[in-house]
Amino acid sequence: xxxxxxxxxxxxxxxxxxxxxxxxxxxxxxxxxxxxxxxxxxxxxxxxxxxxxxxxxxxxxxxxxxxxxxxxxxxxxxxxxxxxxxxxxxxxxxxxxxxxxxxxxxxxxxxxx
Amino acid sequence: xxxxxxxxxxxxxxxxxxxxxxxxxxxxxxxxxxxxxxxxxxxxxxxxxxxxxxxxxxxxxxxxxxxxxxxxxxxxxxxxxxxxxxxxxxxxxxxxxxxxxxxxxxxxxxxxxxx
Numbered sequence: 001x002x003x004x005x006x007x008x009x010x011x012x013x014x015x016x017x018x019x020x021x022x023x024x025x026x027x028x029x030x031x032x033x034x035x036x037x038x039x040x041x042x043x044x045x046x047x048x049x050x051x052x053x054x055x056x057x058x059x060x061x062x063x064x065x066x067x068x069x070x071x072x073x074x075x076x077x078x079x080x081x082x083x084x085x086x087x088x089x090x091x092x093x094x095x096x097x098x099x100x101x102x103x104x105x106x107x108x109x110x111x112x113x
Numbered sequence: 114x115x116x117x118x119x120x121x122x123x124x125x126x127x128x129x130x131x132x133x134x135x136x137x138x139x140x141x142x143x144x145x146x147x148x149x150x151x152x153x154x155x156x157x158x159x160x161x162x163x164x165x166x167x168x169x170x171x172x173x174x175x176x177x178x179x180x181x182x183x184x185x186x187x188x189x190x191x192x193x194x195x196x197x198x199x200x201x202x203x204x205x206x207x208x209x210x211x212x213x214x215x216x217x218x219x220x221x222x223x224x225x226x227x228x
């Protein structure tokens with residue numbers, strides 16, 4: 001069974017600063033996919049960024065980037081130049097060849113003005 | 114592309130009653146997933162369909178839960194004899210089979226409160 005662990009229940013960051021969210025996962029497979037999803041309060045979950053395990057290069061999407069450490073089974077998300085609209089719950093997720101997503105417990109990010 | 118629609122958005126029901134939720138996926142998506150999310154937690158997988166076939170059910174899906182996707186389009190999730198522990202957000206998501214590794218599109222969810 002796959003497990004995804006997010007060890008930070010809550011994070012707070014000043015507007016325009018950087019915050020890093022941690023995620024570790026457990027799998028015996030070599031080929032898999034990792035995701036970060038954002039869930040704003042009372043709104044639907046949206047995909048922030050995606051990483052393929054066989055790619056060594058870390059994914060980047062505008063202000064969002066990941067640090068993928070395959071050997072350590074670590075997949076952290078960095079939000080640069082934080083904006084008020086980044087306030088949300090962030091979920092790390094994982095899937096293998098069955099394409100079934102498994103989620104972590106989430107990290108609540110609050111951006112302070 | 115109108116996204117994934119879920120109905121109703123909110124449902125309050127008395128313990129012991131039956132409830133049914135509906136999910137309309139993106140039209141060209143042949144995979145449909147149901148997840149349950151309790152307050153402050155991540156979504157937990159319940160079941161998924163490929164076209165009309167239900168391919169997997171989680172152990173979380175007790176005998177009181179049933180899901181259908183009769184024509185490979187919309188899906189329903191029914192909970193019989195609701196219990197207070199069923200109170201949660203029920204999320205539906207969809208994807209194409211061949212691009213499921215690019216992530217799912219989620220609906221806004223149905224929030225169930227059992228009183």
